[in-house]
Amino acid sequence: MKNKKILVTGADGFIGSHLTEKLVEEGYDVRAFVYYNSFNSYGWLDNSIYSKKIEVFAGDIRDPYGVKEAMRGCEIVLHLASLIAIPYSYHSPDTYIDTNIKGTLNVLQAARELGISKVVHTSTSEVYGTAQYVPIDEKHPLQGQSPYSASKIGADQLAMSFYRSFNTPVAIIRPFNTYGPRQSARAVIPTIITQLAAGNKKIKLGSVAPTRDFNYIQDTVSGFIKIMNSELAVGEVINMGSNYEISIGETANTIAEVMGRDVEIETDDIRLRPEKSEVERLWADNSKAKLLLDWEPSFGGINGFKRGLKETVKWFQETDNLKHYKDAVYNI
Numbered sequence: 001m002k003n004k005k006i007l008v009t010g011a012d013g014f015i016g017s018h019l020t021e022k023l024v025e026e027g028y029d030v031r032a033f034v035y036y037n038s039f040n041s042y043g044w045l046d047n048s049i050y051s052k053k054i055e056v057f058a059g060d061i062r063d064p065y066g067v068k069e070a071m072r073g074c075e076i077v078l079h080l081a082s083l084i085a086i087p088y089s090y091h092s093p094d095t096y097i098d099t100n101i102k103g104t105l106n107v108l109q110a111a112r113e114l115g116i117s118k119v120v121h122t123s124t125s126e127v128y129g130t131a132q133y134v135p136i137d138e139k140h141p142l143q144g145q146s147p148y149s150a151s152k153i154g155a156d157q158l159a160m161s162f163y164r165s166f167n168t169p170v171a172i173i174r175p176f177n178t179y180g181p182r183q184s185a186r187a188v189i190p191t192i193i194t195q196l197a198a199g200n201k202k203i204k205l206g207s208v209a210p211t212r213d214f215n216y217i218q219d220t221v222s223g224f225i226k227i228m229n230s231e232l233a234v235g236e237v238i239n240m241g242s243n244y245e246i247s248i249g250e251t252a253n254t255i256a257e258v259m260g261r262d263v264e265i266e267t268d269d270i271r272l273r274p275e276k277s278e279v280e281r282l283w284a285d286n287s288k289a290k291l292l293l294d295w296e297p298s299f300g301g302i303n304g305f306k307r308g309l310k311e312t313v314k315w316f317q318e319t320d321n322l323k324h325y326k327d328a329v330y331n332i
Contacts, residue, residue, distance in 0.1 A: 002026075002027050002028055002029070003029075004029070004074075004075035004076055004117070005029045005030075005031060005073055005074045005075060005076075006023060006028055006029065006030050006031070006074060006075070006076040006077075006078060006228075007030075007031045007032075007033055007057075007070060007071055007074040007076070007077045007078070008020050008023070008030060008031070008032055008033065008078045008080065009033040009061055009067075009070075009077065009078070009079045009080055009081035009107065010033070010061075010079075010080035010081035010082060010122075011030075011032030011033055011034055011042075011043075011045060011054075011056075011080070012032070012034035012035060012041075012042050012043025012044060012045055013043060013044065013080065013081075014044070014178075014180075014182050014183045014184060014217075015080055015122075015175075015178055015217065015220060015221070016032075016044075016080045016081075017043065017044035017045050017048065017182060018180070018181075018182070018217050018218075018220075018221050019078065019080070019221050019224050019225075020032050020045065020048075020050075020054060021045075021048055021049075021050050022221050022222075022225065023225070024050040024053050024054060025050065026225075030053075030054055030055065031054075031055045031056075031057055031070065031074060032045060032054050032055065032056050032057065033057050033059060033061070033067075033070045033081065034056055034057070034058050034059075035058070035059075035060065035061075035081075036058040036059050036060055037058075040058075042056055042058075044182050057069075057070040061081040061099060061103035061106065061107070062098050062099060062102055062103050062106070063106070064106040064109065064110070067103075067106040067107060067110055068106070068109075068110040068113070068114070071107070071110045071111065071114055071116065072114060074114075074116065075116065075117045075118075076116070076117055076118050076119075076120075076228060077107060077111060077116055077118070077119045077120070078120045078122075078224060078228065079104065079107050079119060079120065079121050079122060080122045081099070081103055082099060082100050082103070082122065082152070082155075083095060083096050083099045083100060083148070083151075084124070084148065084186075085148070085184070085186045085331075085332055086126070086146045086148045086149075086273065086277075087186070087271075087273075087332035088148075088186075088332045089146055089147040089148035089151070090146070090147065090274075090277075093147035093151075096147055096148055096151040097151055097154075099151075100148075100151040100152055100154070100155045101151055101154045101155050101158065103155075104121065104155040104158055104159060105158055107119060107121075108158065108159060108162045108168060108170070111162075111168055111170075112162065112166050112168050116168075116169070117169060118169045118170075118171065118228065118234065119159070119168065119169065119170045119171070120170075120171050120172075120173055120224060120227050120228055120233075121155070121156070121159040121170055121171070121172045121173070122172075122173055122175070123152060123155075123156045123172050123173065123174040123175075123237065124149070124152050124174065124175065125174060125175065125176040125177065125213065125239075125241065125282050125284065126145075126146070126148065126149040126152065126279060127142045127143075127144075127149050127152050127153045127156060127174070128140050128141075128142065128143065128279075128282065129141075129142070129143025129144070129145040129149065129279055130143070130145070130278075130279050130280040130281055131280075131281040131282060131283060134245070134281065134283040135243060135245075135283045135284055135285035136239070136282065136283060136284055136285055137239070137285040137287070137288065138174070138236075138237045138238065138239055138285075138288055142156075145276065145277050145278070145279055146273070146277050149279075156172055156237070159172055160172070160235075160237075163234070163235050169234045170234065170235065171227050171228075171230075171233035171234050171235070171236055171238070172236070172237040172238065173223060173224060173227050173238055173240055174237055174238060174239050174240065175215060175220050175223070175240040175241070176212070176213040176214070176215050176239065176240065176241035176242070176282060176284045177212045177213060177214045177215060177282070178214075178215050178216075178217055178220045179214050179215070179216065179217065179308065179309075179312060180216055180217030180218070180308065180311065180312050180315075181217070181311070181312055181315035181316070181321070182217075182315070183217075183312075184331065185325050185326065185327075185329075185331040186331045186332060188205070188212075188248055188251065189214070189251065189255065189309075189312065190316065190325065191203075191205070191331075192205070192251070192252050192255045192256075193255060193259070193312065193313055193316045194316060194322065194325045194327040195327050196255065196256060196259050196261050196263065197259075197316060197317055197322055197327070198327040198328075200327070201261070201262055201263065201264060202263075202264045202265075202266050203252070203263060203264070203265060203266065204266050204267075204268035204271065204330070205248065205252065205265055205266070205267065205268065205271060206248075206267070206268065206271030206272045206273065207248065207267075207272055207273070207278060208247065208248045208249030208252065208265060208267075209247060209248070209249065209280070210247065210248055210278060210279060210280050210281065210282075211245045211246060211247045211248075211280070211281045211282060211283065212245070212246065212247075212248065212251070212282050213241040213242055213243065213244060213245055213282050213283050213284040214242060214244070214246065214251070214305060214308070215240060215241055215242050215284075215297065215299075216242075216297070216298070216299035216304070216305075216307075216308035216311075217308075218298065218299065218308075219240070219242070219297040219298055219299055220240055222295065222298075223238075223240040223289065223293070223295055226289075226293040226294070226295045227293060230292065230293050232292045232293070233292060233293065236288075236292065238288055238289050238292065238293065239284050239285060239286055239288060239289060240284075240286065240289060240295075241283075241284020241285075241286050241297075242284065242286070242297045242299065242300045242301070242304065242305070243283070243284055243285065243286050243297070243300060244283075244300055244301050244302065244304070244305060245281075245282075245283040246302075246305065249265065252265055254302075254305065254306065254309065255309055255313070258306060258309045258310055258313055259313055268330070270330055271330060
């Protein structure tokens, strides 16, 4: 693989930037597909220590011609480009269809035409909806409880259809709730950290009862690389989760403990999902990843979660990093 060029779509984002840097660090030849903008910003790659070693292609995942051009000369595509904010999907669902489904189609069609050796498509645990049984394995029914999750179900099914119809070498990675440095403030852990870092003793959250399976960024990245290098992953959907379940309320208290703060939680109505849209429980069965990929989380269990939170808090508390976040604003 290290002699083959790898394209990472969504390389300017949270997971994508960490993955891109790790690939470069390990000696891979990487082309980073970033979202074109008039500021000529490469997102989180702007200040990367590896910036001179990364070939950057600025474009739009919704543009089939640009996507095909970005993929030309590559052997592997790690497809992460996506719209992921659930609240924003409530009032702009059309954008999610264009980006998540049509964007994935563009990658798959170009992969078919160019003879790409492997496409790793990024799914999400949100496609499962509220758990019907736990832990959630890859055979769990899919439930579109938000326009975002519905768009990702569509993208996942499209990816598998290309594998079944055209033998396109597709593997699907399904990360549970990844967290860590650089994560968007639309996610709950940065929301909690930034409010506490601003000195607030009372923080605003939505529902605190739902549970999540948080996966530290290093574990998610290692999962991508394992899937990329495994022939056994082709045609498979593989969960990436810590196999540790914790509620949002308990998460807030754990973060406060790590930061040495007291915390009081205030329910903010605008942060609540519509009742039938809230995913009440997520808990990953990661046995398939262990079996096929020899992957397991390094930050598992409560102790691993606290270690990951310490690293995350450390990053967010640095002034140059915290200035990118607006703790007083609800980020949808």
